Amino acid sequence: MxxxxxxxxxxxxxxxxDNEMMGEVMSESRNYVKVDPAQSSAEAKEEQYLLENVxxxxxxxxxxxxxxxxxxxxxxxxxxxxxxxxxxxxxxxxxxxxxxxxxxxxxxxxxxxxxxxxxxxxxxxxxxxxxxxxxxxxxxxxxxxxxxxxxxxxxxxxxxxxxxxxxxxxxxxxxxxxxxxxxxxxxxxxxxxxxxxxxxxxxxxxxxxxxxxxxxxxxxxxxxxxxxxxxxxxxxxxxxxxxxLPVCSLSMIETKKIVLKKRARVAAAAAATTVHILLLPGFSIGCEIAIMVKFLEKALTSFGLDEKYIQALAVRVNKRPRQLRSVMKSRFYEGVDKTVVAGMFRTTGMLVAKIVEGMLFAVPAITMVIAFATTLQLLTQAIEEMAEDAKAVILAAGLC
Ligand SMILES: Nc1nc2c(ncn2[C@@H]2O[C@H](COP(=O)(O)OP(=O)(O)O)[C@@H](O)[C@H]2O)c(=O)[nH]1
Ligand SMILES: [Mg+2]
The missing domain is CATH 3.40.50.300 (P-loop containing nucleotide triphosphate hydrolases)
Structure with a gap:
């Protein structure tokens, strides 16, 4: 059990x-949404840590x-x-x-x-x-x-x-x-x-x-x-x-969307690095996929789309989990992992990739900006997709 x-x-x-932790929390900055690509990855990671541990x-x-x-x-x-x-x-x-x-x-x-x-x-x-x-x-x-x-x-x-x-x-x-x-x-x-x-x-x-x-x-x-x-x-x-908060209404989903999109900026800044990873032959980008996976897992849970939540919701509304899951259309139907995230780069990310193709191996500052922009675009799109699934699920559950 x-x-x-x-x-x-x-x-x-x-x-x-933990008093030390409380002290840390009290001194937190209110400006975390202003993270930009020029901010070093280390700073963004620290910001990410504060957000996760508040x-x-x-x-x-x-x-x-x-x-x-x-x-x-x-x-x-x-x-x-x-x-x-x-x-x-x-x-x-x-x-x-x-x-x-x-x-x-x-x-x-x-x-x-x-x-x-x-x-x-x-x-x-x-x-x-x-x-x-x-x-x-x-x-x-x-x-x-x-x-x-x-x-x-x-x-x-x-x-x-x-x-x-x-x-x-x-x-x-x-x-x-x-x-x-x-x-x-x-x-x-x-x-x-x-x-x-x-x-x-x-x-x-x-x-x-x-x-x-x-x-x-x-x-x-x-x-x-x-x-x-x-x-x-x-x-x-x-x-x-x-x-x-539980996904109890359409307006709650909208509120979660706003908050998660702001958080995505911090995650994208933390994920963007100058260390390139090869995504496709001839195409690489500076990005730590593990950070994206972690962020998207949390977003999935927040939108009430993880396996555990769907099961509990199904019991509550007297429906089968399969019935509720059948309305989910996003690529996160089976959850979030490295393969799903890498797949995102291959589809939507390629749009950005096409634009920036020739610039990728320019000076590090520019590659960081590109990595940040690409990652942010993908995370934002993922949030939109999850929000659509969350709406479909609560409608199917008869919660609104
Ligand atoms: N219909 C209805 N019943 C409620 C609501 N909130 C609490 N109750 C019921 O009121 C009773 C007392 O609630 P409880 O949470 O134990 O109150 P507490 O003593 O303040 O903790 C329980 O039987 C609850 O089911 C509500 O919003 N609507
Ligand atoms: Mg009580």
Whole structure:
């Protein structure tokens, strides 16, 4: 049986961090997208390393029973009750924060914080006990209405200069219940919930509230929440977050496309070298194929197209994996390896190759530019192809 992909943490959760790594992450540059071919391959590789190793800690908090553990599961692309998922529907009896590692992004952690419903709740003490400083941001979940404790907590988080977001969960239940009673559109129901939340949260100013159903992240405000998170995260952390999120909607695929294309620039700069490899008789290019393979493997996973993900999705939507895979048209149908990538050079890459043919053995700086441009063009095209497959798969799965 596979290793469980979750870990249980005691409240002294800070012990889990590699402090040196955190320091590295904190000092990361926000400008990684500006990588250009003139940048040395070594620098680009370092940038690539930072991107791959950035750590993100997301804290999920709120009263007991509001859907915290379900939200943790949804963010990790797991359904309640699936292997490795956080337990749901249980009464919280301890003050322990539980850390869940993302199944495919080992440095993305989602923390299921203890419920805040005790009668003698003290926001200050609670935040100290759960080690508030360890998190990049907090998500405060409320169902039906936000309670006084949620408001106290938000005020304290704000005082500590940390970021929080309000999520109103179980919106699917409201929509179902209201529309059973009388004729009313979904939009009217959502507007009513938004108004109620606004009144309810007046003591904290006028915060944005995101309406969400953990049963279907593709609906309601999940994408808006993700877009808002961008403003308060560094590019590296934002990139890690988007890569880790489940493929729940067409807009999520678009967001992943943007992030992965930016990352492709770094990968292309890292892959471009002056050391030539022979691709075809009479045609060589300076490129480290292994870097491209690694990047494309991660992209495939992020788009939910790897074998494991398709199998899990098939079970969830009650379809055969073969049915879902049959709509994939890209060359990555069987996965990514050196042969597939070398094959890309032989087809689309040849277009660029034709243009630059006579220049390849010119001064190293020019060959680097050519290698970078060719690699970037291929990676970008691969992302487009994968995105098309991802759309086809979620349509076939009936997710949108
Ligand atoms: N319909 C619906 N049920 C939900 C949603 N989120 C959570 N639940 C259910 O609410 C109950 C409590 O959820 P849980 O995640 O254990 O809450 P926690 O105590 O805050 O961790 C469980 O039975 C979940 O299945 C949602 O968005 N929609
Ligand atoms: Mg729970």
């Amino acid at each position: 596979a290793e469980p992909i979750y870990e249980t943490a005691e409240s002294n959760c800070a012990n889990y961090y 750590t993100l800690n997301i804290a999920i908090t709120g009263e007991s029973g509001v859907g915290k553990s379900s939200f943790v599961n949804a963010m990790r692309g797991l359904g309640n009750g699936e292997y490795g998922a956080a337990e749901t529907g249980v009464t919280e009896t301890t003050m322990k924060a539980i850390r869940y590692r993302h199944p495919t992004m080992p440095n993305v952690y989602i923390w299921d914080l203890p419920g805040i419903g005790t009668p003698n709740f003290k926001a200050k003490k609670y935040l100290k006990e759960v080690q508030f400083d360890s998190y990049d941001f907090f998500i405060i979940i409320g169902s039906l209405r936000f309670k006084e404790n949620d408001i106290l907590l938000a005020k304290e988080i704000k005082r500590l200069k940390k970021t929080f977001y309000f999520v109103r969960s179980k919106v699917d239940q409201d929509v179902q219940a209201e529309s059973r009673k009388r004729y009313v559109t979904e939009e009217q129901i959502l507007t009513k919930i938004r108004l109620r939340c606004r009144e309810n949260l007046a003591p904290v100013g006028n915060p944005k509230v995101f309406l969400i159903s953990t049963m279907d992240l593709g609906k309601y405000d999940f994408q808006k929440l993700v877009d808002s998170l961008k403003d308060n995260l560094s590019d590296h952390k934002w990139s890690a977050l988007v890569e880790s």
